Amino acid sequence: MIQTLGKPHAISPSAPMQPYWAEIVEIVHEAPGVSTFWLQFLDKNLREGFHFKAGQFNMLMLPGLGEVAISISSDMEESHRIGHTIRSAGNVTSTINRMDVGDVLGVRGPFGSWWALDDCVGKDIVIAAGGIGLPPIRPVLYYVMHHRHDFGKVIVLYGARTPNDLQFTREYKAWQDAGIELQVTVDRGDDSWDGRVGVVPILFYNTRLDPRNTVILTCGPEIMIRFVIFEALARRVPPERIFVSLERNMKCGLGSCGHCQVGPFFVCKDGPVFSFDKLQPYVNVEEF
């Protein structure tokens, strides 16, 4: 985990639970309760050398208050500042969402497995994301835009609860201009929205994919993931080419504290990105 990325990284081998300090350099309001915090490490070496892969997460820390796992949502190739899209859900996230540019917080990372982009070369990619599941995917989209010719069709199927909750709407045109097909839907709309109303899995109905050459990446509420996988399997995409990002109670990020376990896997270390064939025996067991 630590070795494979090469230094530097914000994890101290002699004190792996101690944070490195980073300053908030920009805050972008994305949706009600959701903002992207752009962080820059105070340490120059880290600022210039920190690298992460799409799908990985950092632990963001407020001394005395706690720590929270947040996926990195920015461009891998511009890692001197790193974006974290945060929704207020508990004490730590709500407090971060009240912080200002110039404030400092603790960062540890990067942790976890990543979207297997190397395995997608030459293939079509269908991304099915929902709500706050789009931020962990955004680094993939930046990568695709930088290396568009490496991939076949790239289709994003994205949904959120209401039109207000759609993430990164300002970027949709840039993605489409770069050759990424985007289909958006919301669970409920009103007459000011003339986009689709429905749920992400049914966006598959009008998506033609070749199961022999398609990779599926999915991230969002687990129930949405479950139905997306259902649709993908029904279209004969093999489980080893369906990748999901799971969310569990991540505390240490090191595969040590045990909280994030699903069967034999530590989601923080063996995941959060898994190929579905690995998870198949466990995901449909209730409360496992």
Add this chain to the structure above:
Amino acid sequence: MAEIQISVGSIVALPKTGLEKLLANLLQMGYRVLGPQIQDGAIVYKPLKSTAELPKGYISEQDSGFYRLVYSGHRRFFDATPGAQSWKQFFFPAFSELASFTRDDHGHWQVEETDTDMTPLALFGVFPCDLAAIQVQDHIFLREEWKDPIYWSRRQSAFILAVDCLHPCGTGFCASMGTGPKANPGFDLRLTELEDVFLVEIGSEAGRLVMEGISVLPTSAFWLQAAQKGLEDASAKMGRSLPDQRELPDLLLNNLNAQQWDDVARRCMSCSSCTQVCPTCFCWDARDFAHLNGQTASRERVWDSCFNPDYSYIVGGNSRPNTRSRYRQWLTHKFGSWYAQFGTSGCVGCGRCITWCPAKIDVTVELLAIREEVRS
């Protein structure tokens, strides 16, 4: 007495009076010696200054939800098998500091270096099951890519004096798990306590050094046979067994919806005693504290348990919201997924979870019940 060559791998005989000298040597070498003593009617591990503090003459009687220390009248030091405590509290303390923060003059948080008590520890009287447990935890906390600093700072200099188990506790099944009643390699010294002498096997260079200056005798065939017989007898009267434990990962992970989970959930109180007494359980929580003056803060590591209500908290709820799912997690992890994660079973057959469960749940019985249910 002729000079006896002591080398790593050799076995010598130590008169009972020599134990005090062994302990003195350890203390003189600067070790903080921890050993079994009686407190509140149970064996606990505390700093040891003299062999007079050892539970000489006591045995422990254990069964499901039952533990008694009984004076047997014998003159042996190490008949009493372990109580609720294990040695994990020393390498993996129940409370330890992860980080400490202070605001500097500009109001920014700075990390303070934490002190680690580096006095080397000597574990005096580690039963074979517990030695195996230490090795299981070594796989967890000392990995190729990363070593837990709190564990490593205590473990790397630790001295282990193991003792073979000749009077099985009754709830243990170490023979089934391959962890006892004879201590496997990994000790610095291994003692087998006979009536008049200890047989001492030198396990390491550190063990050899500690033995310097102590009068020993050569082993005799008689003593070796007595030790062998003692261990065979102990194996035969285990009291509990867990046959075919290597088949358990498949059995458990393929039967996550077995009826037996509902059955045990009716009895289990989710009290987490089993995880506390278990010498291999390693889950922990990070707790954050802020001083009221807002100038200092700290992070502490504390033992946690998969039975605790917030353990499986995820945003939006709890992924294991009831006793059934938690007990299943514990058992399938301990005897199943642990293999995939660390290459060993998570259980060493010490029997503590059976002794200390207030609901008298016996893991060997539960596992057998699942096996029976699946076969039928």
Add this chain to the structure above:
Amino acid sequence: MTTEQELVKALQAIPWFQVMTTEHFKKISNIAKILKFEPGQVIFHEGDKEDYLYVVLEGRVAIEISIPGRGRMRILTADAMDEVGWSSVTPVVRQRTAGARAVLPSRLVAFDASELRKLCDEDHDFGYYVMRRLVNVVAGRLMTTRLQLLDMFANPTDYKEE
């Protein structure tokens, strides 16, 4: 292109019509007509008689239910090749339970519902084929509705117990 040719071409673009027998295709095209709608134009109102089954050829149609105080809620949209008003084929439901309105400039093919029901009664093979297709539509709608009902994107704090 005459209207009839336009109709046949439009029907042939719909996937489940491409595998119909020639006879069935002829029967259904006889009761079909093409309609055009501008954005905002109502296709049918809540409470209207169930007179047509529609398939969207181009554009987007929103299914709406009006709630006093909350306004017109869009509960689903139908895009190209989606069906609208499937319940007109069932004998029990007689009134539209929701309204339909074009959201984008749309072209729909409308099938006379009572004629369609008659055709199904007369030719059971044809009827089976149509019902099989519509069962799939209903299954998809049910799955969608269930996911919408589960409110899977809700912020967990909305559901936290005090």
